[in-house]
Amino acid sequence: MYGYRGKLLRINLSDNNVIVENIPIGLYKKYLGGRGVAAKIYYDEIPPNINPLMPENKIILFTGPFTGTPIFSSSKIVLTTKSPLTGVYLTTNAGGYFGAELKSAGYDGLIIEGKATQPSYISIMDGDIKIKPAVEIWGKSAFESQKYVKEEMGDKRTHVISIGAAGERYVKFASIMCDDRFFGRGGAGAVMASKKLKAIGVRGSASIELACPNELKSKLKEAIPLLKETTQNHTKLGTHHYMEIIYDLGAYPLFNFQKTTSKDMDNLINEIYTRNAVSTRCFACPVACGKLFEITKGEYKGLKVRPEYETVWSLGPHCGIFDFDNILTLNYICNHYGVDSITAGYMIGFAMELYSRGILTNKDLDGLKLEFGDCEAAAKILKMVCEREGIGNILAEGSRSASEIIGKGASYYALHVKGMELTAYEPRAFHGMALTYATSSRGACHNVGGWTIRDELIKKTVDRYAIIGKGTLVKKLQDLRAYIDSLGVCTIPRRSLGLTEEASGDLISLTTGVSFEALMHIGERIYNLERLILNREGISRKDDSIPQRLKIEPLPDGMAKGHKIAEEDFSEMLNEYYLERGWSVDGKVTKKTANQFEIP
Numbered sequence: 268m269y270g271y272r273g274k275l276l277r278i279n280l281s282d283n284n285v286i287v288e289n290i291p292i293g294l295y296k297k298y299l300g301g302r303g304v305a306a307k308i309y310y311d312e313i314p315p316n317i318n319p320l321m322p323e324n325k326i327i328l329f330t331g332p333f334t335g336t337p338i339f340s341s342s343k344i345v346l347t348t349k350s351p352l353t354g355v356y357l358t359t360n361a362g363g364y365f366g367a368e369l370k371s372a373g374y375d376g377l378i379i380e381g382k383a384t385q386p387s388y389i390s391i392m393d394g395d396i397k398i399k400p401a402v403e404i405w406g407k408s409a410f411e412s413q414k415y416v417k418e419e420m421g422d423k424r425t426h427v428i429s430i431g432a433a434g435e436r437y438v439k440f441a442s443i444m445c446d447d448r449f450f451g452r453g454g455a456g457a458v459m460a461s462k463k464l465k466a467i468g469v470r471g472s473a474s475i476e477l478a479c480p481n482e483l484k485s486k487l488k489e490a491i492p493l494l495k496e497t498t499q500n501h502t503k504l505g506t507h508h509y510m511e512i513i514y515d516l517g518a519y520p521l522f523n524f525q526k527t528t529s530k531d532m533d534n535l536i537n538e539i540y541t542r543n544a545v546s547t548r549c550f551a552c553p554v555a556c557g558k559l560f561e562i563t564k565g566e567y568k569g570l571k572v573r574p575e576y577e578t579v580w581s582l583g584p585h586c587g588i589f590d591f592d593n594i595l596t597l598n599y600i601c602n603h604y605g606v607d608s609i610t611a612g613y614m615i616g617f618a619m620e621l622y623s624r625g626i627l628t629n630k631d632l633d634g635l636k637l638e639f640g641d642c643e644a645a646a647k648i649l650k651m652v653c654e655r656e657g658i659g660n661i662l663a664e665g666s667r668s669a670s671e672i673i674g675k676g677a678s679y680y681a682l683h684v685k686g687m688e689l690t691a692y693e694p695r696a697f698h699g700m701a702l703t704y705a706t707s708s709r710g711a712c713h714n715v716g717g718w719t720i721r722d723e724l725i726k727k728t729v730d731r732y733a734i735i736g737k738g739t740l741v742k743k744l745q746d747l748r749a750y751i752d753s754l755g756v757c758t759i760p761r762r763s764l765g766l767t768e769e770a771s772g773d774l775i776s777l778t779t780g781v782s783f784e785a786l787m788h789i790g791e792r793i794y795n796l797e798r799l800i801l802n803r804e805g806i807s808r809k810d811d812s813i814p815q816r817l818k819i820e821p822l823p824d825g826m827a828k829g830h831k832i833a834e835e836d837f838s839e840m841l842n843e844y845y846l847e848r849g850w851s852v853d854g855k856v857t858k859k860t861a862n863q864f865e866i867p
Contacts (some may be wrong), residue, residue, distance in 0.1 A: 269478040270332040270779035271295060276374045276396065278389060280462055281322060281381030285396045290375060296783060297865070299753035299775075300375060301331035302358050303793040305347035308378065309356060310796060310867050315803045319351040319454075320437060320461040322382040328369070329376040331755020332779050335367035335475050335550065337487065339494060339764060340757035342366055342549035344445070350453040352439045352610070352665045353686035353710045355804045356797060357453040360752055361428075362549035363446030368426040371471025383463035388412075388429075390420050391469040401465035406432055409444035409605045416468040429466035430456040431605025433653040437461065438663040440610035444602070447547065447557075447573065451607040452687065453709060454665075478780030486777060494763035498554045501759055504540060505558040506576035509720070511536050516724050517826030518696035520689075521584045522639055523620045524682055524816060527693055527825035531589035538591045539579065547573060554759055562595045572599045574608070580691035581612025586619060587639030597645060604653035613688040614652060614662045614669070615645050617681060626675045633657050682814040684711035685806065695817055696827035697723040697731035702741045702840045705811045708797040714758075717744030734836045738843030743768055743787075749797075750790030792864040795848070799856050799867055808854035811841060 275288040290304075298304045305327045317323040326348050333341040344366030350357035369377065372393050379389075383398070386405035390397040399419070404412045412429035426446055434441035434456030441456030442449045450456075459465075477483055500508040513519045514536065517527045547557035559573045572595050574582075582597040583589060597615075601608040621627040622637040629636065637644050651659025661669045666681035666688050682689045687710025694701035699719035707716025722740060723731040729740060747768055751758050754775065756766070764774060770786045783789065813832065821831040845852060849860035861867070 268292070269476050270336065270775075271300070272370055272373055272375045272475075274374050275376045275378065276391070277378045277380065278396065278398070279380045280383040280387065280398065280464060283398050287374075292781070295332070296781065297789070298793060299331060299750060299783070299789055301329050301334070301343065301345045301755050302347070302360070302749060302752035303789065303796075304376065304753070305329040305345050306358065306793060306796050306800065307867070309347050310800050313349055315805075317349065319349040319354065319458055322380075322462070324349050324458055324461070326379040326455070326458060326462070327376065328378075330366045330370050331753055332775060334755030335370040336477060336778060337483065337551060338756060338774065338778070339487065339490070339760040340549060340552040340554060341755055342552060343752070343755045343757055344369065345752060346443070346450045346455055348455055348458050350455070350686075350709070351437070351457045352454040355685065355806060356800045357455065357709050358715065358752070358797070359450045359452055359455060359709070361443075361445035361448045361450045362552075362757060363426065363448040364550045365426040365428055365445050365469060366755065367550040368469045368471050370475055371473055372469050373471065373473060377467075379462060379464060381462065386463050386465055388416055388464070388466040388468065390416075391467065392420065392422075393470070393472055404465055406435065408432065408603050410603070412466045413444065416466045420468050420470060422470050425468045425470045427466055427468045430459050431603060433604040433606045434460035436653070436655045436663070438606055438653060438655065439665045439668070440607040442605050442607045444605060448549065449607075452609060452712065453607075456605050477778055479777040483774070483777040486773065490763045490765075494553065494760055497762050498760055501554050501556040502546070505556045507539050507558065507579065509576050510539065510579070512725065513692070513720070515826070516696065517822070517828070518693045518724060519580070519584070519691065520693040522587055523585060523616045523680065524689070524693065525620070526823055527696070527827065529584065529589065532584065535583065535589045535591060542591065545571075549757070552757070556759060560591075560595055562592055562599065564592050565596055567596050567599050570599055572602060574598045577691050578608040578612070581609045582615070582645075583612075585612055585616040585691075586645055587616075588642050588645065589640075590642065593642035596642065597649060600646060600649050600653070604650075606653055609690055610665065610688050611649060611652065613682075614666060615648055617666050618648060618658070618662060620680050621673065621677055624680075626673065626677050626680075627658070631658055679815060682816060684813060685810050687711045689814070692720065693822070693827070694813065695822050695830045695832055696825070698734065698832055698836070698840065699723050699729070699731070699737040699740055701813050701817065701832050701837060702737050702844055703744075705813050705837075705841065706741065706745070706844060708794065708801065715745070715748060717741040717748065719744060732830060734839050735843065737840045738845075738847050741844060742847045745794050746787050746790035748790070749793040750786045753789070753793060792866060795856055795860060795864050796866045798848075798850070799861065802855050806854075808841070808852070811854050813837065
């Protein structure tokens with residue numbers, strides 16, 4: 268088998284049973300790999316009514332046919348599980364080297380079942396699989412755990428995924444560190460901890476055979492000029508290069524989506540764009556979009572951290588914090604404990620607004636003055652969340668649950684969809700993003716839900732305030748992302764690889780030697796399967812919505828001043844989207860559509 272390994276490793280921590288299963292080629296032809304195959308396994312094996320933190324939940328890790336090959340940025344591995352944050356299906360992916368190493372060890376995927384009797388880690392060295400005690404590192408950071416596992420396995424080339432102490436405390440948005448990248452959103456770190464699993468180390472020795480290696484090499488060589496042209500900003504500035512563009516267009520939310528302008532933003536942007544950073548890269552990546560910055564002051568001076576665009580927003584301007592070193596400090600704390608920096612930062616800014624409105628008081632906060640812009644207070648609250656102390660024990664549940672516990676109107680200020688918090692894009696400034704947040708397969712997500720920024724703000728191929736046509740746009744972008752996530756390749760160089768809505772399929776044929784259906788058709792199948800899962804878990808039109816603030820309050824400043832998303836406009840976009848999808852008016856996959864895509 269070319270490109271693929273054709274093997275699935277299944278490990279049951281309850282009885283220490285390890286099984287290697289063959290994967291039928293038909294499953295790949297239908298779902299490609301990665302996100303698609305993982306969704307099918309989830310549908311088949313994870314019942315709808317289980318508690319995400321009980322042993323019945325599973326962790327499904329799956330690579331794509333491109334993962335570990337010479338194709339640009341072919342580092343991606345998908346993790347699928349039931350989210351403790353949203354209570355429903357979760358798909359999340361990470362770069363780094365772990366996915367490529369898993370395939371080098373001989374496996375396309377890995378399923379973790381059950382629960383260990385003591386803290387454990389899994390060692391995978393080609394065909395030698397061991398479940399070992401991890402008592403010594405239980406309570407330690409993800410960094411320390413990675414170092415320990417590499418030393419125990421006796422090979423510095425081992426690649427590791429690991430959790431920190433926040434996962435062990437079941438913080439609902441705990442992350443999993445994947446080399447120096449993260450499975451960030453949705454709380455998979457808490458699921459891993461619920462299984463008493465601290466880390467997984469993998470070391471492989473086999474190369475991946477390609478169907479047409481010479482032709483593939485030529486194809487990649489031809490793509491280099493377009494690669495350089497389309498990724499030069501990522502190489503220079505990483506994902507931060509979007510920051511100035513989006514802020515200038517009035518689409519960068521500040522102070523928990525209360526405004527879009529601040530006199531301090533220009534200085535922050537300039538600091539990020541001019542400060543020295545070390546570029547880092549994932550497997551087979553010529554782009555090197557990771558930017559590693561050194562903290563230059565304070566308690567963590569001298570330490571280094573690699574924030575993304577979203578992290579700078581959530582821990583910075585969202586909280587009224589515009590000092591870059593303070594943002595880096597908060598990012599380091601997130602990484603140390605192992606929490607999603609987007610939701611962690613969101614929770615701080617959310618709590619700051621509740622404090623400013625008197626919903627949270629000094630008494631609730633153990634005497635802490637939690638004001639916008641106060642990094643010291645933000646760091647204290649962040650640690651309280653990660654350690655589940657005081658008010659942090661409530662905030663550790665995520666904005667939906669925390670606001671319900673706090674009461675006093677707090678839910679209005681909790682900006683989430685299906686329990687997952689909004690990100691660094693203000694949908695009142697470009698309405699397609701509202702539909703993206705509402706219909707994403709995992710809650711508010713600008714990636715899985717369809718990245719409309721290029722069409723609405725950068726290239727301006729559509730009117731950003733238009734209503735008609737947004738359903739068509741969002742559906743197309745969702746299907747596109749679904750197949751890309753299933754191939755095992757990063758989205759940044761995708762255009763140079765021809766991975767667009769008109770993709771020919773040449774690359775996958777040269778890699779695997781297999782002919783596939785149109786990739787967009789497979790992407791649409793995957794998205795419909797994910798929706799079937801969500802329907803089964805109780806999700807329908809009532810859940811495909813956006814926070815009331817976005818419908819009621821017009822933006823008070825910036826280029827999009829005066830804009831909001833009226834209920835009737837949002838409903839019209841949603842109706843168009845459902846029609847494009849072939850779903851019912853209630854947001855359910857119809858039998859006709861399911862039959863069309865031969866799902867489940």
